[in-house]
Amino acid sequence: MDNRILKEANKLIKEDSLTRTNIKGVHLYKTTTFLPRTPLTYDFCLVFVLQGKKIGYLPNRRFEYDCNNYLVVPAALPFECETIASKEEPYICILIDIKKELMHDVISSLSKEDSKKCKLVQRAVFSDKVTMDLEDSIYRLLKALQSKEESAIIGDAILKEIYYRIAIGENSHFLHKMFLENKMEAKMTRTLKTIHNQYNEHLDISTLAKEEEMSVSSFHTHFKKVTTLSPLQYIKKIRLNKAKDLLTRQNFQVNETAYATGYESSSQFSKDFKSYYGYPPKEAKASFVII
Template sequence: MNENQSEMISLIKKLAPSQGYTQSILENITFMRVDQALESMQTLYEPSIVIVLQGEKHGYYLGEKYTYDAQNYLVVSVPLPFSVETIASSEQPLLGLILRIDPLILAELVVDLSDYSETLSGQSISALYASPMDICLENSVYRLIKALSEEREAKILAPSIYREILYRVLVNEQGQVLRSTLYQNNSFGKISKVLHYIHNQYQTKIDLDYLASQANLSIPSLHVHFKAVTSTSPIQYIKMIRLHKSRLMMIQENTTVEDAARRVGYESTSQFSREFKRLFGQSPMDEVKKMKSIFTLSPSS
């Protein structure tokens, strides 16, 4: 561990003093801390960059294992449910930060990087990937954490460093996958648009004909390309998003099971509970109790 890494861990411990998630002063950045090993559990990541400074996480998606730790960061290019396990302990807690990808800043950077926009033909595309942490990105993360440790610097300097980190990720050898989410002339970009729509409109009735028209695809083509990106059908993906969102409501807002079911579009609470248990392995009340004991969202200090 070099001097910068040691200082980042010390600062993160102060910025995230308790287990769970702690909101930073900057809206798009959240600190995370886990003080115990956690078995594989279902999670939902918005488009984000996950940087681990201490400890280790393993993500499982489409039969692949993605390790993100002090040497590798994770990029999730579209809203995606997948399984995650955590390696941590009270002596060596997992410490890190999640940078939610701002679509407007991403679009601005992609336009500025138009000269670097290679085609994706012949390349395999995954909705998430792990990449090695290089020295340039590590230095950017170091400066970001230092800026977020002081209120004035957090407000003035942190936004530009956040933008710099997005740039670093985009110019990485795998950054083309993230750039491709904005390209509407390839299937990955079309499905990305559909996923973002579902993520934002999950509480409403979502029509497959409308999704297909948004992607400029036939319904059969929508199913084929959708499954290639998400490993599931549009209907099953919508269901998973609604169940994940309901879990967040019950954890963060103390919403009742009945109200959470109604808010995400279920008319039958019993059907909601059955499908919830099928996805998470236990009843809504038991799952929420467990998650509250592990993950809380604390305000910025």
Template sequence: MLPNPMPGDLDPSRRCDMVELAGVLAPRHGYNPTALDSVRILRTEAVLHDIPVLYKPGAVFVLQGSKQGILEEEVFIYDEEHYLAVSLPVPFRMTSTASPERPLLAVYVEFDMQMAAEIAIQVEKHAELTSDKPRSLVSSRMATDIEDVLLRLLMALRSSTDVAVLGASILRELHYRVLVGPQGGAMIAALQQKGTSGKLIQSLAWLRENYGCEIAVADLAREVGMSVPSYHVHFKGLTGSSPMQYVKAMRLHEARLMIARQSRTIAEVAASVGYASPAQFSRDFKRHFGRTASEEMKWVQRHLGEPA
């Protein structure tokens, strides 16, 4: 089995140090970039309800406040005592709690998938792995060893020299700690890409690169050697969505990014993500996010700085 460190007694003083450091590194509302491209820190005072999100593979560590995600009626808590690990990008709904007196502060770490795969190989060599099924999202109890790495990461981010010398090694250790945590077996199974699940994961990777193209489920199923009904069943089991629902969510979230950056017209954005009809794009966008594209642009800028 994978080593499974117990959460232990989390150190309140260490948590206070992390909150203080994160507050300095994230002075403005929304997502704050850091000296490491794969690390962002979110600060928000808003209470958010039922917000559509689609995270890239990585982990979210909430230092203050709380979030919860809902996928297919399953609830994933990520708060001051739990973190969220994402092995596959899937659309889900999110709710968060914060206030002006106690803003939500969260560290978002995007995984280096090549590094994660290399670590998974090393873990396989030295640990007896359980045969976990790949899971797209997993919420786990925070452990003292992960808190320790997070504290060192936040401390390093204050200094460009520390980032240059220590940043890569701290990120590698954080990848490792997540991969040997309670959700490690499910995440490593996703990285291994074996069997039927492996074929689906490869299919998901292709969709992420080609979401703007014309896509037919029959072609996707044929490419992985499945019947269309079988592909539908396995795809929904892994992602919580049908193939075309997943493609639509990918297109709309990518469009949201483009709209927030104000670099293209709505019609140009619609065409670039695979919509032949701007009117259909506008209808789908409002149905998914609950706001028109222009309303969403203002909402994102006010609450997030840039989309999640």
């Protein structure tokens, strides 16, 4: 990323934390602390790193996003992440929630030639290269964010431009397919959203498959291609991520957290939580969102 972009971002960031901006769904984040491999969940967003680096981990896959490579998460996806940061070189990023209607408008307007340029990417998370055109769009977004008036008047136009730059990226195949109703990527994205919204309810895999007019075996196969996890593994990780949020941000007790996240047994919840995070739920500490 160009140094002028980092300079504009620092005008908006007040301290090490998550900073809201004048455009809803656009945040800045800064930390000077190295964070070891830690579970987290992203949901339908773009991450542009201006300084520092993140290393993401999925089963059998490791990927980096930094000043030269942005991250796209077209669906709620739990994975593990390491943050490279220090006082001398803080980790700074822009997090942009993807507005589905706006992205759909962009994708549906693309020519067939633009769509054909994309590589086949099946997983619901991918990184791509930062281009000079994208840098220019991000710079103008940061300038606009410094004014409520500019943010209100031209904010969506700049976001749409950024979406376009993402949509014509080399690895944006999955993003294209998820907006086509009958495509397998779109079916899996709808399923992930259902799980994300109903994690505290009983979720039957055969019912989820039936809702997308799929056999259970086909559903399992395509679900794992997209997430690298089985449906049951995905549901468990979503529940545990939600549980940590309840414990650290809303001061829930362990028992009520277990039942609020769909567990029938508090002891099983505690066992799963410790296995996932490395410490028992009663030791969960309040913290900022790790971006």
